[in-house]
Amino acid sequence: MHRRTFLMGLPFALSACAGERVWAPDDVVSRAFTPGSDIKxxxxxxxxxxGSDNGAHSALMIDASQRVMFDPAGTWKQNYMPERNDVLFGVTPRMEQFYVSVHARVTYYVVGHRITVAPEIAEQALQKALVAGPVAPANCTRYTARLLRSLPGFESxxxxxxxxxxxxAFGQLPGVTTREYRETDSDDKNRAQAVVPTAGQ
Structure with a gap:
């Protein structure tokens, strides 16, 4: 049995070597629509x-008029959240936890830095994410940083x-809260994602 520990506490030009284009159908994306929280x-x-604490991947959870995950150049193949060019839809709080859980395993841990923003800033981030991908391999942080730096208050x-x-740098912004997620299950993402959360919030 796996031990799962949760410590709670600009449109962009495509790269010359763009990532894989993925485009879920309209009806699938519409069914997956998950409204944003009251606090964006x-x-x-x-x-x-x-082992080294070296960063391996960056992703951005956006809680705006809807909840999506901008997962640029992500390599996780899954069938739970429909995808359009590195944006995952249907990211309920439970699915957000599932995303983190799959990525946190014996070889990697996950650090989450959360900041509350004005609704218009969250919506800007959402719209920018929707047109940012597909992102070429190894460009995850580059595109995440570019999106964030284009938002008012994040230029630094x-x-x-x-x-x-x-x-x-993000962790030093005023008002940021930090959570660390560690698990001890297999390095194999396919095995990690076998523990699927039940439907709902």
Whole structure:
């Protein structure tokens, strides 16, 4: 049995070597629509190596008029949240936890930095994410940083390729809350995602 620990506490030009284009049908995306929370927020997720603490991936949870995950250059193949060019839809709180749980395993842990934002800032982030992808491999942090830096109040963040550099800077923004997620299950994402959360919130 796996031990799962949750410590709660601009349109962009496509890269010359763009990522894989994925476009879920309209009806599938419509059914997956998940309205945003009353309090709008952005959560930067950084996946880090448990041995070296080196950052391996960046993703951005956007809680705006709807809840989506901007997962640029993500490699997780799944059938629970429909995708359009690196944007995952249907990200209920339970599915957000599932996303984190799949990425947190014996070889990696996840750091989540959450910040409350004005509704118009959250909506800007959503609209920018919808046109940002598909993102080429190894460009996850570059595109996440570019999106964030284009938002009012986030201009001080570095334009960087390195997940830890973006994570460290984001974590220093006023009002940010930080959570760390560690698990001890297999490094195999397919095995991790076998523990599927039940439907609902």
């Amino acid at each position: 927020s952005l959560t930067l997720y950084t996946m880090k190596n448990t 963040l570095p334009q960087t390729w390195f997940p830890n550099a973006l994570s460290d």
